[in-house]
Amino acid sequence: MSARAVRRSLPAGGAVVVTGASSGLGRECALELENRGFHVLAGVRRGEDGEKLVGESLRGRLRYAVIDITDDASVRASAELVEREYGGLRGLVNNAGICVPGPLECVDSDRFRRQLDVNVVGQLGMIRAHLPLLRRSRGRIVNITSGLGKTAVPYLGAYAAAQFAKEAMSDALRRELTPTGVRVSIVAPGAILTPMWDKVSEAGERLLRDAPAGVAELYRASFGAFMEGNGQQSTKSLTTPEDFARTVARALTDVRPRTRYWVGADARSAGRWARLLPDSLLDRRFSPITASVRAPGRADYAFE
Template sequence: MSKTVLVTGASTGIGRATALLLARQGFTVHAGVRKEADGAALGPSVTPVVLDVTDAGRIAEVADSFDRLDALVNNAGVGVTGPVEFVSLDALRRQYEVNVFGQVAVTQAVLPLLRAARGRVVTVGSVGSWITLPFGGPLCSSKHAIRSLNDALRMEVKPHGVATILIEPGSIHTAAVDKLADEIEPRLDAIGAEGRRLYGEAYRTMTTAGLREERAGSDPEVVARAILHALTARRPRARYPVGRKSRLMSTLGRVLPQYTLDAVRLRALGLA
């Protein structure tokens, strides 16, 4: 019998690549998208599900629509960047609503199904949970949070036969990366004149270096294949660092003294 999986954030990038790969491998894939047009663009091999992970009512409807669910791939996410001093609290809340609370909400809703199927939860985190970048506080801290929550969940549900796996991508080149260049100035406008005076030049430098790194990154298919392994291996690993520089970044974040790590980060981003 084909295994059924729900993939959130499947409109583009890693989520789209994962949904299509799993469908090719024989899974029955329900792909969470924000717009019906995004679902149609995935083609006939997957079943699109309009799903906003911040909408509790819609999450409940989707969970209730399944008779059986073997796996959940938590991939939905957004990225907020900017100086901590000036990032709006609304933007920071949005970061956590999607990347943390949304992922937890979907997981909570489908865990009874996964427990019945002795299924798996695969969550897409980031090496940013190990190595925070300047101006990346909102995004990286949300990845720290979901890593910690995933660690707790892994131990809690193991006795019930549910495996919990974290995917930690490094540099991945997706369509979203190419759009970031157009967002630099609007994001600087959002922090006001004083924010631009204090941080504008450094933010532009950091973002330009970051975009260069991401454009040289791995294809989303690399992450999709790691997710496939996490779903099919008899003994999946607890964590999968995957993609360009993923192992290097997570290792540096764990072993270097803090001020040395600060200097490495600032030098790499042209901010030394």
Template sequence: MKAVLVTGASTGIGKACALALSEKGFRVYAGVRKPSDGEALRREARGSLTTLALDVTRPEQIHAAFERINAAEPEGLFALVNNAAMLKIGPVETSELEAFRGSMEVNYLAPVALIQKFLPQLRKTRGRIVNVSSTSAHIALPFASAYAASKFALEGLSDALRMELRGSGVQVSLIVPGAVKTPIWQKAAAQISQITNAPENYQKAWGSAQLITEKAAQNGVDPAQVVRAIHSAIADPHAKSRYVVGSSARVQLTLKRWLPTSLLDALAHKFFNRSEK
């Protein structure tokens, strides 16, 4: 069995991925932040699944995870799935700088730290690095600037790393879904409802943003679709550089490719400033 590390496995995509990969015969190491999440995950697992205390912003926990996997896997880790993410919502004008720092720390710098830590093992196994991105890395939407910036950074990292590792046997893939039915969107909607200091000129767009995040939580693609793409990135002999997941994501990337920026901006403005019905 090949060993895989999945970060952010407490809920959503990470949880679904850890459970599915263990069921498919991988030896899964699932990073969780709370012991209770680990207990719940182990109860649901039907295959080989080990939970690790892994807050990806804490270097000592990354090191501890590495030491544990290194001791248990003499052949080395085969795949690293950087899935852990945070989404902070708010206008650039009024958002705390910490929202930007935190987003970059979790969504970009943590994958860098994990890649640096595990790359010697991945070279040995000629393994895989799978970074879970978003269509927000291609079309940045109002009030999600911190998230979009961090995902833009993750895609830049992945493209550069893929070229750096060419010929090493290590394959690097990006997973690019649109909205996915996960708790991250419910948390985003809750953030919007709690913010009362949005400048007056944002009020109409702010109301639309709350409706959009609520609908994303309800109508996004099933995490299972994202998991299938992650499995392909790990198991296919020749992994793709990008796996675009869901019809909404494909439409967004097509619009980005063919429409001028001025038109995309106008469409976004109209969408976010429409009258509520």
């Protein structure tokens, strides 16, 4: 057989679970995978979100389940549903997540725990519950992170912490599960215009309202400018939800799946920065974000 005849991708088919499919990237991913030939169980937050998604499907191979990935009983129920309805599982796409924005000084413990609970602990719960099915089929796990899984920027520290943790978890799982035939890949998208950005902006405003007044005022101007700039970046981004969905499909069907798929030039750049630049240069690159922050009554000190 010639090199050109070597198969580069596997045929689509079998059951795939996609979490966080109510809107945005998860919704696009669920519809794309169904269109390609997979049977898709879309994890949604509310029944009405699922009904809307089913109404948008074209092939009759998409159904939904209300899954709270932070609730072990809900997670177990999703695995039982897959076993009962499909008899097996080809892939698990861990897309569900939230973003807690804001200066870390303003992020209270409950918000920080929630960030980690959804984006890390809940993801591992989904993996544990569905691994028996994935081992049986020698299936795939696709964990969705972002460019912030390699490079942390000011005012998205809580989100970056969760993404760093999910990257580490994915690397460890990949090495632990390789002997069983289960493959683990990361898909890391950059800025993409989705409804999530409105939610992030609202969450940032609430966070500053809840922070101590003096602390909130210290960051308000620079944080506001940062959030506005982030929104503009996503609006101007040439990367689309369709690009993301096609990349997830590749991670599920490539004969030799990559360990990491970058989606968008900004995500690829973040990965290169983290790999090649020293911390001092990265700090300098991000310093304009916080340039306007000045401690009130700051004095000059001489250290001997």
